[in-house]
Amino acid sequence: MERQIISKKKQVFSVEPTKLSPSEVFTRKYTSHLVPALKKLNMDKNSSQINQVTVKHEVDMALALSAQEFAWGRFLLQKLSSADSKSSSSNQTQILERSNDEDGEIEEKMKELQELLPGGKEMNVEEMLSEIGNYIKYLELQTSALKTIVQDTT
Amino acid sequence: MLESLVSLESMSLSFMDVSVLERLKWLQQQQYQQVQSSTNASSELLQFQGTNNDELLQSNFSHFQMLGSGFAQNYGMGFGSSHDTMDGCISRTSSCQMDPADTIGVILKNSEENIAISLKNKRKSEIKTREEEKTEKKIKVEAETESNMKGKSNVSNTESSSDTSKQTSKGASEIQKLDYIHVRARRGQATDRHSLAERARREKISKKMKYLQDLVPGCNKVTGRAGMLDEIINYVQCLQRQVEVSNETMIISPLTKFRSLNRDNLLQFLSMKLAVLNPELELALEDLSVKQAYFTNLHVVVASKPSTLVDAPLFPLDQQGSLDLSVINPNQTTSIEAPSPSWETQSKSLYNSSSLGYQY
Numbered sequence: 001m002e003r004q005i006i007s008k009k010k011q012v013f014s015v016e017p018t019k020l021s022p023s024e025v026f027t028r029k030y031t032s033h034l035v036p037a038l039k040k041l042n043m044d045k046n047s048s049q050i051n052q053v054t055v056k057h058e059v060d061m062a063l064a065l066s067a068q069e070f071a072w073g074r075f076l077l078q079k080l081s082s083a084d085s086k087s088s089s090s091n092q093t094q095i096l097e098r099s100n101d102e103d104g105e106i107e108e109k110m111k112e113l114q115e116l117l118p119g120g121k122e123m124n125v126e127e128m129l130s131e132i133g134n135y136i137k138y139l140e141l142q143t144s145a146l147k148t149i150v151q152d153t154t
Numbered sequence: 155m156l157e158s159l160v161s162l163e164s165m166s167l168s169f170m171d172v173s174v175l176e177r178l179k180w181l182q183q184q185q186y187q188q189v190q191s192s193t194n195a196s197s198e199l200l201q202f203q204g205t206n207n208d209e210l211l212q213s214n215f216s217h218f219q220m221l222g223s224g225f226a227q228n229y230g231m232g233f234g235s236s237h238d239t240m241d242g243c244i245s246r247t248s249s250c251q252m253d254p255a256d257t258i259g260v261i262l263k264n265s266e267e268n269i270a271i272s273l274k275n276k277r278k279s280e281i282k283t284r285e286e287e288k289t290e291k292k293i294k295v296e297a298e299t300e301s302n303m304k305g306k307s308n309v310s311n312t313e314s315s316s317d318t319s320k321q322t323s324k325g326a327s328e329i330q331k332l333d334y335i336h337v338r339a340r341r342g343q344a345t346d347r348h349s350l351a352e353r354a355r356r357e358k359i360s361k362k363m364k365y366l367q368d369l370v371p372g373c374n375k376v377t378g379r380a381g382m383l384d385e386i387i388n389y390v391q392c393l394q395r396q397v398e399v400s401n402e403t404m405i406i407s408p409l410t411k412f413r414s415l416n417r418d419n420l421l422q423f424l425s426m427k428l429a430v431l432n433p434e435l436e437l438a439l440e441d442l443s444v445k446q447a448y449f450t451n452l453h454v455v456v457a458s459k460p461s462t463l464v465d466a467p468l469f470p471l472d473q474q475g476s477l478d479l480s481v482i483n484p485n486q487t488t489s490i491e492a493p494s495p496s497w498e499t500q501s502k503s504l505y506n507s508s509s510l511g512y513q514y
Contacts, residue, residue, distance in 0.1 A: 055405055056398070106379050109383035109387060110383065113383065126358055133369055
C-alpha cells in the first residue's frame with residue numbers, strides 16, 4: 001500500500017530539494033535561525049530577563065542572517081552585532097510638512113522611506129527604491145513565519 | 155507628441171516676429187545649396203521656381219499696373235523706374251539664375267497677399283527639398299520629425315524646416331550616443347550629456363516605482379508619485395508593526411511551549427504552505443484568512459505530537475480512511491502514538507485539500 005500511495009502521487013518532496021524559490025530559501029533560513037534562538041532564550045533565562053528588546057533582537061538577527069544578499073540585511077547585521085544595547089529601532093518618523101511644493105513632498109517621503117529601511121540613509125534614491133522592494137517582500141515572509149510560530153505556541 | 159506640436163506652434167509664432175526678409179533669405183540659401191548638391195532634382199526645382207518667379211513677377215506686374223492706373227501721373231516715373239528694375243529682374247530670373255536678393259526685393263514690394271502666395275510657393279519647394287533630405291540622410295530623429303510634420307498645416311512646416319537642420323546636427327551627436335544609452339531625444343529637448351543621463355536616471359526610477367506598485371497592494375488606485383510613496387510607507391510601517399505585535403505575543407504567551415516547538419515540523423509545514431501558496435506569495439501578501447485555516451488545522455497536530463518525533467513521514471490520507479500508521483517508514487526508530495480522533499479529522503481535511511506527499 002505504501003508503494004501504491006507513492007506511485008500514485010507524483011509529487012515527492014525530498015528533504016533537501018535542489019530548486020528552491022527565494023522565498024522558500026529565506027523561510028527555511030529564517031526559521032532555522034529564529035526557532036533555536038527562541039528556545040535557547042526560553043530555556044536559559046526563565047521569564048525574568050526575557051523582554052521585548054531581546055526578542056526583537058533575536059527576530060531582527062534572524063532576519064539579517066537570512067537576507068545577507070541584500071544591502072539592508074548586511075547593514076542590519078552590522079548594526080545588531082555592533083550595538084546590542086541600543087534599541088533605537090523605533091520607526092515612527094514625523095512628517096515635516098515644510099514645503100507644499102510637489103517635489104518637496106516627494107523628497108520628504110523619500111527621506112522617510114530611507115529612514116524606514118535599515119541602511120537606507122547611506123543609499124542613493126535608485127538603490128533605495130530597489131532595496132525597498134526586496135525589504136517589503138522579505139518582511140511579508142517574516143510576518144508569515146512569525147505568525148506560524150506564534151500560532152504554534154499559543 | 156502633442157507637446158512638441160504646441161511648442162512648434164509657439165515657435166512658429168515667434169518666427170513670425172523675425173523679419174521676413176532674413177528668413178526668406180535663409181530659406182532661399184538653403185534651397186540653393188540643396189539644389190547645388192543634387193543634380194537630378196535641381197533642374198526640376200529650378201523650373202519650378204522659375205515658373206514661380208514668373209508667376210510672381212507677372213502678378214506683381216499686374217498689381218503694379220493696377221496701382222499705376224489707379225494713381226495720378228506722379229507715379230508714372232516711379233512706375234517706369236520700377237518697371238525697369240522689374241524688367242531686369244525678369245531677365246535675370248528667366249535665365250534661371252537664382253538671385254535671392256532680387257527676388258526678395260521684388261516680393262517685398264508686394265502686398266501681403268502676394269507675400270502669402272510667394273511663401274506658399276516656397277513652402278512647396280521646401281517640402282520637396284526636405285523630402286530629399288530625408289531620403290538622402292535617413293537620420294532617425296529627422297524621420298520622427300518628418301512624420302510629425304506631415305500631419306500639420308503648411309504654416310508650421312516652413313518654420314520647422316529651419317529646425318530640421320538643427321535636428322540633423324543633434325541627430326548626428328545622438329547616433330554616437332545611441333550605442334550606449336538608448337534615450338530618444340524629443341523635439342525641443344536638450345541633448346547634452348547631463349540631461350541625457352538625467353533622463354535615463356528618471357526612467358530607471360519610474361521603472362522601479364512601477365515594480366513597487368505591483369508589490370504593494372492597493373497602490374494601483376493611487377496615482378502620482380507622492381500618493382504611491384505614501385502607500386509604500388504605510389505598508390512598510392504596517393509590516394513592521396505586525397512583526398512587533400508577534401514579538402509581543404511571543405513574550406506575553408507562556409513561553410514554556412517553546413520547548414515543544416519543533417523546528418523540523420515547523421519547516422515542514424512552512425515549506426508545504428509555501429509550495430501551495432507560492433504563486434500568491436511571489437506577487438502580494440497572501441490572504442491571512444487562508445493562512446489561519448491552515449494554521450488552526452495543523453497546530454493541533456503539532457501540539458499533540460511528542461517532541462521526540464523528529465522525522466515523521468506524513469503520508470497522504472485516503473478519502474475515507476484514517477492515517478495508517480503501519481505504513482510508516484521502517485527507518486523510523488521512535489514509535490508514534492495513536493492519533494486522537496480530532497487530529498485525524500483535521501489532518502484529513504488538511505491533506506485532502508493540499509494532496510501532497512512527503513518522502514524522506
